[in-house]
Amino acid sequence: MSRSGRQPIKRVAIVGGTHGNELTGVYLVKKFQQYPQPLERPSLECVTLLGNPAAIAANRRYIDRDLNRCFAATDLANPALSTGEDRRAKAIAAQIGPAAHPTIDLIIDLHSTTANMGLTILPSSQHPFNLQLMAYLVSANPSVRICYGSQDNQPPVLLRSLLPLGCTIEVGPIAQGVVDAVLFQQTEILIHQILDYLDAYNQDKPLPVPSSITVHQAIQPISAIDYPRNSGGEIQAVIHPDRQFRDYEPLHPGDPMFLNLMTGEAILYEGDRVVYPIFINEAAYYEKNIAMVLTEKKIIDLIA
Numbered sequence: 001m002s003r004s005g006r007q008p009i010k011r012v013a014i015v016g017g018t019h020g021n022e023l024t025g026v027y028l029v030k031k032f033q034q035y036p037q038p039l040e041r042p043s044l045e046c047v048t049l050l051g052n053p054a055a056i057a058a059n060r061r062y063i064d065r066d067l068n069r070c071f072a073a074t075d076l077a078n079p080a081l082s083t084g085e086d087r088r089a090k091a092i093a094a095q096i097g098p099a100a101h102p103t104i105d106l107i108i109d110l111h112s113t114t115a116n117m118g119l120t121i122l123p124s125s126q127h128p129f130n131l132q133l134m135a136y137l138v139s140a141n142p143s144v145r146i147c148y149g150s151q152d153n154q155p156p157v158l159l160r161s162l163l164p165l166g167c168t169i170e171v172g173p174i175a176q177g178v179v180d181a182v183l184f185q186q187t188e189i190l191i192h193q194i195l196d197y198l199d200a201y202n203q204d205k206p207l208p209v210p211s212s213i214t215v216h217q218a219i220q221p222i223s224a225i226d227y228p229r230n231s232g233g234e235i236q237a238v239i240h241p242d243r244q245f246r247d248y249e250p251l252h253p254g255d256p257m258f259l260n261l262m263t264g265e266a267i268l269y270e271g272d273r274v275v276y277p278i279f280i281n282e283a284a285y286y287e288k289n290i291a292m293v294l295t296e297k298k299i300i301d302l303i304a
C-alpha cells in the first residue's frame with residue numbers, strides 16, 4: 001500500500017449505480033459514457049462503469065444482496081457465492097485487477113443518501129495521498145465534508161476498498177429513485193476537481209492543499225445506533241424532529257434523539273460527550289438496523 005516516489009495515477013474508475021436506486025451516479029455515468037470528452041485529462045484515462053445494472057433496471061438498491069458489501073476478499077474468492085451481486089462483484093474486481101497488480105489506480109464510487117449529508121467524501125483508506133486529495137477538495141469546495149467510515153477498521157467489504165486510493169462520494173438529501181439536478185451538477189464538479197488534482201499531480205505540478213483538515217471519524221468501537229425496538233424487533237421510536245436533517249450538527253448529552261410516536265416520549269442521548277451524527281434516517285439503513293452513525297471531529301495535520 002505504500003506509494004513511494006511519484007507514481008502517476010494513470011487510470012481512474014468512476015462507478016455509478018453500485019446501488020441501483022441511487023440515480024445521481026447512474027445518470028452521471030450515463031452522461032460520461034455518452035459525452036466522455038469532458039473527463040479527458042492529458043495524463044490519465046477514466047473508465048466508467050455502472051455497478052449493478054440489474055438493480056438499476058429494477059430501480060432497487062440491489063436484487064439479492066447489497067453489492068456494496070460483496071467485496072470481502074474471501075467472498076470474491078468463494079465460487080459458492082453466486083447471487084447476481086456476487087457475480088457482479090467478481091466481475092468488477094476482475095476489471096479493477098488483482099491487488100498486487102491493479103489495472104486501475106484510483107476508484108471514485110458515486111452514491112447518494114436520503115440523509116442531509118451535502119457533499120460527503122469517504123476516502124478508501126487513510127493513505128497520505130488520499131488525505132492530500134481530500135484536503136484539496138475541501139479547499140476548492142468548503143462545503144465538502146470528509147468522513148472516515150465505521151467500516152474502516154473491519155475487513156473491507158466495500159467496492160471502494162478494492163484499492164487504497166479513491167473514495168466514495170455520498171450526496172444528499174435525495175430520495176431513492178430520484179434525480180436532483182443541483183446534486184447532480186455539484187457531484188459532477190467534484191469529479192472534475194478530483195481529475196484536475198490528479199492530472200496536476202501526475203505532471204508534477206501539485207495543486208496547493210491546506211496544512212490541516214477536519215475529518216469526521218466514526219466513533220469506536222460502535223458508531224451505528226439502531227432505532228429503539230420492541231421485543232419483536234419492531235421500531236418503537238423514530239428520529240426526533242429536532243434531529244431530522246441535522247447531519248453533522250453536534251448532539252449533546254441529554255439532547256433528544258428519538259421520538260416514540262405512540263406515547264410522544266422523547267428518548268435522549270445518554271452519551272457523555274458531544275458527537276456529530278450522520279446518515280440520520282437513511283432509508284437504506286432501516287434494514288441494517290442503523291438510525292444514525294455517530295462521529296467525532298478530528299483535525300489532521302498534513303505532512304508536506
Ligand SMILES: [Zn+2]
Nearest residue numbers: 019022111112
Ligand atoms: Zn449507496
